[in-house]
Amino acid sequence: MRNTLMQQIYKLAAEDAVTAMPISTISVVGVAAGYRGKPVIRDVDVEFRGPGVHAIIGPNGSGKTTLLRVITGVIRPYRGDVLFDGRSIHREPEVKRLIGYMPAEIGLLPRLTLYENLETYLEILGYDRGFLEERLEALGRVLPLDDILHRMVGAMSTGQRVRAGLVRTLIHDPEVVVLDEPTRGLDIVLARQVREMLQDIARDRMVIMTTHLAHELLELSSHVTVMKSGRVLFSGSIDEFRRSLADRPVTLHIRTATPIDDVLENLGVEFQRKAYSYYIVRLPSLNEAPRLLTELPRHTGILELREDLDELVKALYEG
Numbered sequence: 536m537r538n539t540l541m542q543q544i545y546k547l548a549a550e551d552a553v554t555a556m557p558i559s560t561i562s563v564v565g566v567a568a569g570y571r572g573k574p575v576i577r578d579v580d581v582e583f584r585g586p587g588v589h590a591i592i593g594p595n596g597s598g599k600t601t602l603l604r605v606i607t608g609v610i611r612p613y614r615g616d617v618l619f620d621g622r623s624i625h626r627e628p629e630v631k632r633l634i635g636y637m638p639a640e641i642g643l644l645p646r647l648t649l650y651e652n653l654e655t656y657l658e659i660l661g662y663d664r665g666f667l668e669e670r671l672e673a674l675g676r677v678l679p680l681d682d683i684l685h686r687m688v689g690a691m692s693t694g695q696r697v698r699a700g701l702v703r704t705l706i707h708d709p710e711v712v713v714l715d716e717p718t719r720g721l722d723i724v725l726a727r728q729v730r731e732m733l734q735d736i737a738r739d740r741m742v743i744m745t746t747h748l749a750h751e752l753l754e755l756s757s758h759v760t761v762m763k764s765g766r767v768l769f770s771g772s773i774d775e776f777r778r779s780l781a782d783r784p785v786t787l788h789i790r791t792a793t794p795i796d797d798v799l800e801n802l803g804v805e806f807q808r809k810a811y812s813y814y815i816v817r818l819p820s821l822n823e824a825p826r827l828l829t830e831l832p833r834h835t836g837i838l839e840l841r842e843d844l845d846e847l848v849k850a851l852y853e854g
């Protein structure tokens with residue numbers, strides 16, 4: 536087994552949290568929600584069951600973030616409810632303590648240090664300072680905190696801010712971890728580290744996250760929920776989703792450190808070189824992506840990778 540960061544964190548968490556019981560089911564029941572009285576999600580019925588990564592995908596503006604906000608109790612639905620093993624997050628506020636939520640904007644106050652953010656956050660949740668020190672000691676044994684703990688959040692680099700955001704998200708040892716595009720804006724190496732952490736967390740806990748990246752979806756997720764125009768179009772296992780994608784082509788935009796024409800030729804994929812080391816690769820099916828993305832780093836650095844998951848989802852559900 537890999538001795539990664541999160542395995543260690545969760546070993547510690549298991550020692551700390553003797554009484555914690557994993558949440559086995561989150562049920563979103565008949566939810567309509569939105570802003571200023573206007574619903575942006577409607578008739579949403581979906582269930583997240585068991586440990587693993589539950590990905591929510593869908594085009595921009597389809598309501599993914601709004602759904603996460605309803606699940607985490609940040610906004611109240613106009614209709615319906617969200618039940619954590621039968622307990623309503625909207626009617627029983629203590630249920631919120633079971634969740635660690637990292638919004639797309641990370642959710643830290645920029646004028647405070649990480650430490651001050653953590654103090655404020657735990658105070659809101661009703662924990663005392665002793666608990667903060669205890670958890671920091673546990674997390675600090677495995678997650679580098681020295682360079683970020685007393686740094687003002689507004690002065691952090693993107694990678695530091697995401698690391699700080701994860702510390703804040705995990706500080707109260709949550710049963711359910713909810714993340715809005717956690718790898719957005721990260722370089723390839725850091726994004727991979729974050730994915731490894733999430734995989735480890737998801738061994739025994741529920742992780743619910745949004746993504747726009749097809750390869751991230753296939754690499755990480757056990758379950759997928761597809762949203763479009765505020766409604767859920769599909770919710771099921773990654774295997775069911777893969778089967779529905781089996782014959783769909785996908786286009787990847789890849790920038791590499793050095794040219795890789797011969798590597799791509801050997802892999803037998805269709806490609807166009809647009810500039811010195813910028814390629815457009817057309818795969819016959821999205822299921823081919825993991826093979827390609829495992830092979831390429833053996834030959835050169837990948838500087839940038841984009842795939843149009845939205846386009847794929849659109850093609851799937853409109854055509």
Ligand SMILES: Nc1ncnc2c1ncn2[C@@H]1O[C@H](COP(=O)(O)OP(=O)(O)OP(=O)(O)O)[C@@H](O)[C@H]1O
Nearest residue numbers: 570571575593594595596597598599600601602745
């Ligand atoms: N705070 C807000 N106030 C008013 N409208 C909002 C607010 N947040 C989101 N919306 C609107 O709700 C709709 C759904 O947005 P949401 O952010 O949930 O979608 P999304 O699927 O997460 O999009 P993206 O992929 O771009 O992050 C959009 O039309 C958006 O403009």
